[in-house]
Amino acid sequence: MVNVVIVGLGIIGGSMAKAIAEYTDCHIIGINRSEETLQKAMECGAIHEIGTADSLKKADMLILGVYPEVAVQFIRDNADKIPRHCIVTDTSGIKSQICPALSEIAREYGFTFVGCHPMAGKEKSGFDVSEATLFRHASCILVPCDAPRQAVDKVADFMMQLGFGRIVYATPEEHDRMISFTSQLPHVIACAYVFSPCCKHHKGFSAGSYRDVSRVANINGVLWSELFIENQQALLPEIDTFLENMTAIRTAIAKGDRQELSQLLNRGKLIKEELGE
Amino acid sequence: MVNVVIVGLGIIGGSMAKAIAEYTDCHIIGINRSEETLQKAMECGAIHEIGTADSLKKADMLILGVYPEVAVQFIRDNADKIPRHCIVTDTSGIKSQICPALSEIAREYGFTFVGCHPMAGKEKSGFDVSEATLFRHASCILVPCDAPRQAVDKVADFMMQLGFGRIVYATPEEHDRMISFTSQLPHVIACAYVFSPCCKHHKGFSAGSYRDVSRVANINGVLWSELFIENQQALLPEIDTFLENMTAIRTAIAKGDRQELSQLLNRGKLIKEELGE
Numbered sequence: 185m186v187n188v189v190i191v192g193l194g195i196i197g198g199s200m201a202k203a204i205a206e207y208t209d210c211h212i213i214g215i216n217r218s219e220e221t222l223q224k225a226m227e228c229g230a231i232h233e234i235g236t237a238d239s240l241k242k243a244d245m246l247i248l249g250v251y252p253e254v255a256v257q258f259i260r261d262n263a264d265k266i267p268r269h270c271i272v273t274d275t276s277g278i279k280s281q282i283c284p285a286l287s288e289i290a291r292e293y294g295f296t297f298v299g300c301h302p303m304a305g306k307e308k309s310g311f312d313v314s315e316a317t318l319f320r321h322a323s324c325i326l327v328p329c330d331a332p333r334q335a336v337d338k339v340a341d342f343m344m345q346l347g348f349g350r351i352v353y354a355t356p357e358e359h360d361r362m363i364s365f366t367s368q369l370p371h372v373i374a375c376a377y378v379f380s381p382c383c384k385h386h387k388g389f390s391a392g393s394y395r396d397v398s399r400v401a402n403i404n405g406v407l408w409s410e411l412f413i414e415n416q417q418a419l420l421p422e423i424d425t426f427l428e429n430m431t432a433i434r435t436a437i438a439k440g441d442r443q444e445l446s447q448l449l450n451r452g453k454l455i456k457e458e459l460g461e
Numbered sequence: 462m463v464n465v466v467i468v469g470l471g472i473i474g475g476s477m478a479k480a481i482a483e484y485t486d487c488h489i490i491g492i493n494r495s496e497e498t499l500q501k502a503m504e505c506g507a508i509h510e511i512g513t514a515d516s517l518k519k520a521d522m523l524i525l526g527v528y529p530e531v532a533v534q535f536i537r538d539n540a541d542k543i544p545r546h547c548i549v550t551d552t553s554g555i556k557s558q559i560c561p562a563l564s565e566i567a568r569e570y571g572f573t574f575v576g577c578h579p580m581a582g583k584e585k586s587g588f589d590v591s592e593a594t595l596f597r598h599a600s601c602i603l604v605p606c607d608a609p610r611q612a613v614d615k616v617a618d619f620m621m622q623l624g625f626g627r628i629v630y631a632t633p634e635e636h637d638r639m640i641s642f643t644s645q646l647p648h649v650i651a652c653a654y655v656f657s658p659c660c661k662h663h664k665g666f667s668a669g670s671y672r673d674v675s676r677v678a679n680i681n682g683v684l685w686s687e688l689f690i691e692n693q694q695a696l697l698p699e700i701d702t703f704l705e706n707m708t709a710i711r712t713a714i715a716k717g718d719r720q721e722l723s724q725l726l727n728r729g730k731l732i733k734e735e736l737g738e
Contacts, residue, residue, distance in 0.1 A: 303665075303667065303668040304668055322668060323666065352666065354666075363666060365657050365663065365666075365671075366668070367667070367671070371670065372710050373650060373654070373674055374729065375726055375728070376710055377647075379706040379732070380646075380703065380706070382639060382643070382699070384732070384735070386639070386643050386736075387600075388580075388602070388627060388629035389600065389629065389631075389636075390600070390643035391600070391643070392677075393643065393647035393677050394643040396647070396676055396677075398738070400669075401732065402730050402733040402738065403727070403729050405723040405724070405725075405727035405729075409722035412722065413719055420714065423707065423714075426657065426707075427704065429652075430650070430707075431704070432653075434697065434700050434701075437689045437690060437696060437697065438697060440693065442686045445682075445686035446685075449686055450680070450682035452679070452680050452682075453679050455655045455660055455678065456678050457679065
């Protein structure tokens with residue numbers, strides 16, 4: 185890898201840039217809508233060059249750090265500039281809705297696409313909160329689609345250099361189903377939770393449980409509404425499962441049957457224990 | 462304060478003992494069902510004496526670290542041994558169901574009762590996970606009921622010595638309503654969340670959101686089923702509010718209207734920002 189082009193320098197793209205600058209010898213070219221962010225990225229050494237669409241011609245690797253639909257549109261618009269030896273990867277939180285399109289464009293133009301979802305983030309967004317260590321010990325999900333093994337291994341090796349703790353492989357559908365549970369549902373829960381009229385008065389009455397469940401309610405509504413809606417098919421059943429389980433616990437509380445409720449709650453303990461958590 | 466008797470050396474009672482031993486000069490007498498725990502507590506210096514019901518006669522302060530109903534029963538059974546100058550306090554997570562009974566016994570026998578709920582804990586229970594620093598910076602909710610101001614101030618001063626960051630005052634009803642939101646609902650959510658069939662396969666697909674929302678699913682089913690059922694009146698409406706808000710978000714996702722969903726989600730961001738979180 186010599187030239188890495190990163191499109192979109194938000195928290196994820198920005199952290200990718202900083203990690204690549206910190207842990208590799210790659211030459212990093214940044215493309216971003218806001219000029220101010222590009223200047224900041226240059227100043228702190230996260231990128232070595234401010235790029236334009238034409239910079240894609242020299243890309244050995246292209247990382248998409250923009251919203252899912254923007255990512256597809258960007259590749260569609262610029263596919264003719266991407267060299268055939270280039271590996272394109274993304275960082276999007278949904279896969280079924282974008283990987284097939286990106287794979288198809290890659291096939292048509294001769295370059296390679298390997299889907300990627302770094303399992304790291306913060307409850308804040310933007311370049312200012314990005315950091316080189318964001319991916320440390322995190323899981324990196326690769327969605328190879330029909331990319332050749334060699335290219336997938338290259339992406340995996342590259343990601344491990346950035347500090348990821350493990351690489352996990354999934355199909356777009358497997359990815360989306362698991363993410364609907366591990367990431368999207370907690371965001372829905374956090375929002376619904378803080379909507380309670382009690383929330384504004386919580387201080388002094390709260391501790392770790394409040395803090396943890398509400399943390400990600402500080403949500404980027406535009407991004408997450410795109411992610412939720414694009415992943416409807418996986419997310420709605422996951423929300424429904426959760427609502428059913430909430431309702432089952434509610435019913436046991438309302439019945440006032442301690443033994444039944446206790447048995448139900450202990451299933452939670454068992455599940456966590458079996459996972460070693 | 463000279464002699465402090467602590468009844469029940471679980472995570473909360475045990476941490477109280479350790480904090481009192483660490484930060485005050487009080488003589489600590491421990492009463493506990495299991496002899497093994499008492500021995501451990503003696504060995505590590507968390508208590509200075511193993512007590513019996515008769516030890517209550519020399520108590521200047523009595524702290525109840527047992528389950529709510531057990532606390533009431535213990536005081537009912539031993540009220541005649543509690544000196545009139547003694548201040549009795551508890552650590553229970555529910556108040557409406559126990560404070561009136563404890564206040565009434567206190568009035569009858571001449572000692573003083575001040576309700577207390579230390580807002581600290583862990584997702585594990587028992588003396589082994591107790592620690593002197595558990596209460597550091599935490600909030601201590603005092604429920605004075607009809608105790609004289611002087612006694613309430615004494616408890617507040619004492620608790621501040623143990624490392625608490627602030628004292629908050631509430632009626633039993635205010636306490637129970639706020640706790641149903643800040644503490645009980647997150648525990649219900651955590652359990653319902655891990656019941657998803659996806660949970661067992663989360664590793665590699667999860668990060669902070671999963672970790673945070675699922676943390677307290679490792680629940681003590683016996684204790685929490687008592688807390689939930691005793692606090693039905695406050696908890697059920699809080700669960701219902703949450704379910705309604707979840708359903709509203711679900712509906713917006715199902716409709717696929719990004720603008721509507723985005724506006725809804727941004728309310729979460731606003732609430733968190735207004736709270737400075």
